[in-house]
Every structure is written in structure tokens, then in C-alpha cells.
Amino acid sequence: MTRATEAATFFGITAAIYFALLFQWLPITLPKTVQEFTLPVLPWWALVTFGAYSLGNIGYHVLTFRDCPEAYVELQTQISQAQNDLRSKGVTI
Template sequence: MTRATEAAAFFGITATIYLALLFQWIPIPLPETVQEFTLPVLPWWALVSFGAYSLGNIGYHVMTFRDCPEAYHELQTQIAQAQNDLRSKGISI
């Protein structure tokens, strides 16, 4: 299975279970507070949690970003080659 297929299957199964619990298609004795107050806001809680995780993950990786001196020098040589190529074609830089 591809990663997209796995993700679609996971979200499909999760959505089915959530809807079955929300509309009481599965006879599970849940407390009334869970049925009325927790289940309806569960998707928003999951979305906010995922957003917070994503922002934290991006922030951490930006904070611990490593410089790559080899990539810098390689990029500089590619820029110089492009400039020389453009100059040889008569384009002023």
C-alpha cells in the first residue's frame, strides 16, 4: 500500500468509528457528558492538536537548522557558471 492509501484508510476507519459513536449506531454505554459535550468537538480538538504539533515540529527544525558549507560552495559555483553562460550569450548582468 502507498502512504496515501494508508492515510486514506486510517482516516476512513477513524471517521466511520467517530460517526458511529456520535450518532449512537454502536450501542456503547457512554456517559451523557461524553456523548453531548466531548464527541461533537473531538474533530476540532484533533485539528487544533495537529496544527500545534505541526507548528512545533517546524519551529524545532528551523531552530536546529544546520548550515551546509559544501552546499553553499556548490551553489556559488553554479551561480558563477550561470553568470558566465549568460555573459557569453551577450546578456549583461
């Protein structure tokens, strides 16, 4: 099963349970405050929570961004090779 299939299955099952609870299709008695005030705003709460997590995750990874000294050395070598190749062809740099 691919990752997309797993995600679609998870969200489908979650949505089915949510709608079953919201429209009282299941024989579960929920307190009136949960039925009237909590369940209708649950998707928005999940969306805001996911957004906050995403921004925090991106911020953390930008904060702990690691430099790559090996890539820097390799890039400098490639630049000098390109300059030497252009000089051999008569291009002034």
C-alpha cells in the same frame, strides 16, 4: 499500499467509528457527559492539536536549520566559472 491509501483508510475507519459513537449506532453505553459534551467537539480538538503539532514541528526545524558548507563551496565555484565564461565572451561584470 501507498501512503495516501494508508492515510485514507485510517481516516475512513476513524470517521466511521466516530460517527457510530456520536449517533449511538454501536451498542456501547457512554456516560451522558461524554455523549453530549466530548464527542461533538472531538474533531475540533483533533484539528487544533494537529495544527499545534505542525507549527511546533516547523518551528523546531527552522530553529535547528543546518547550513551546508559543501553546497556553499560548490555554489562559489559555479559562480566563478560563470563569471570566467562571461568574461571570455566579452561581457563586463
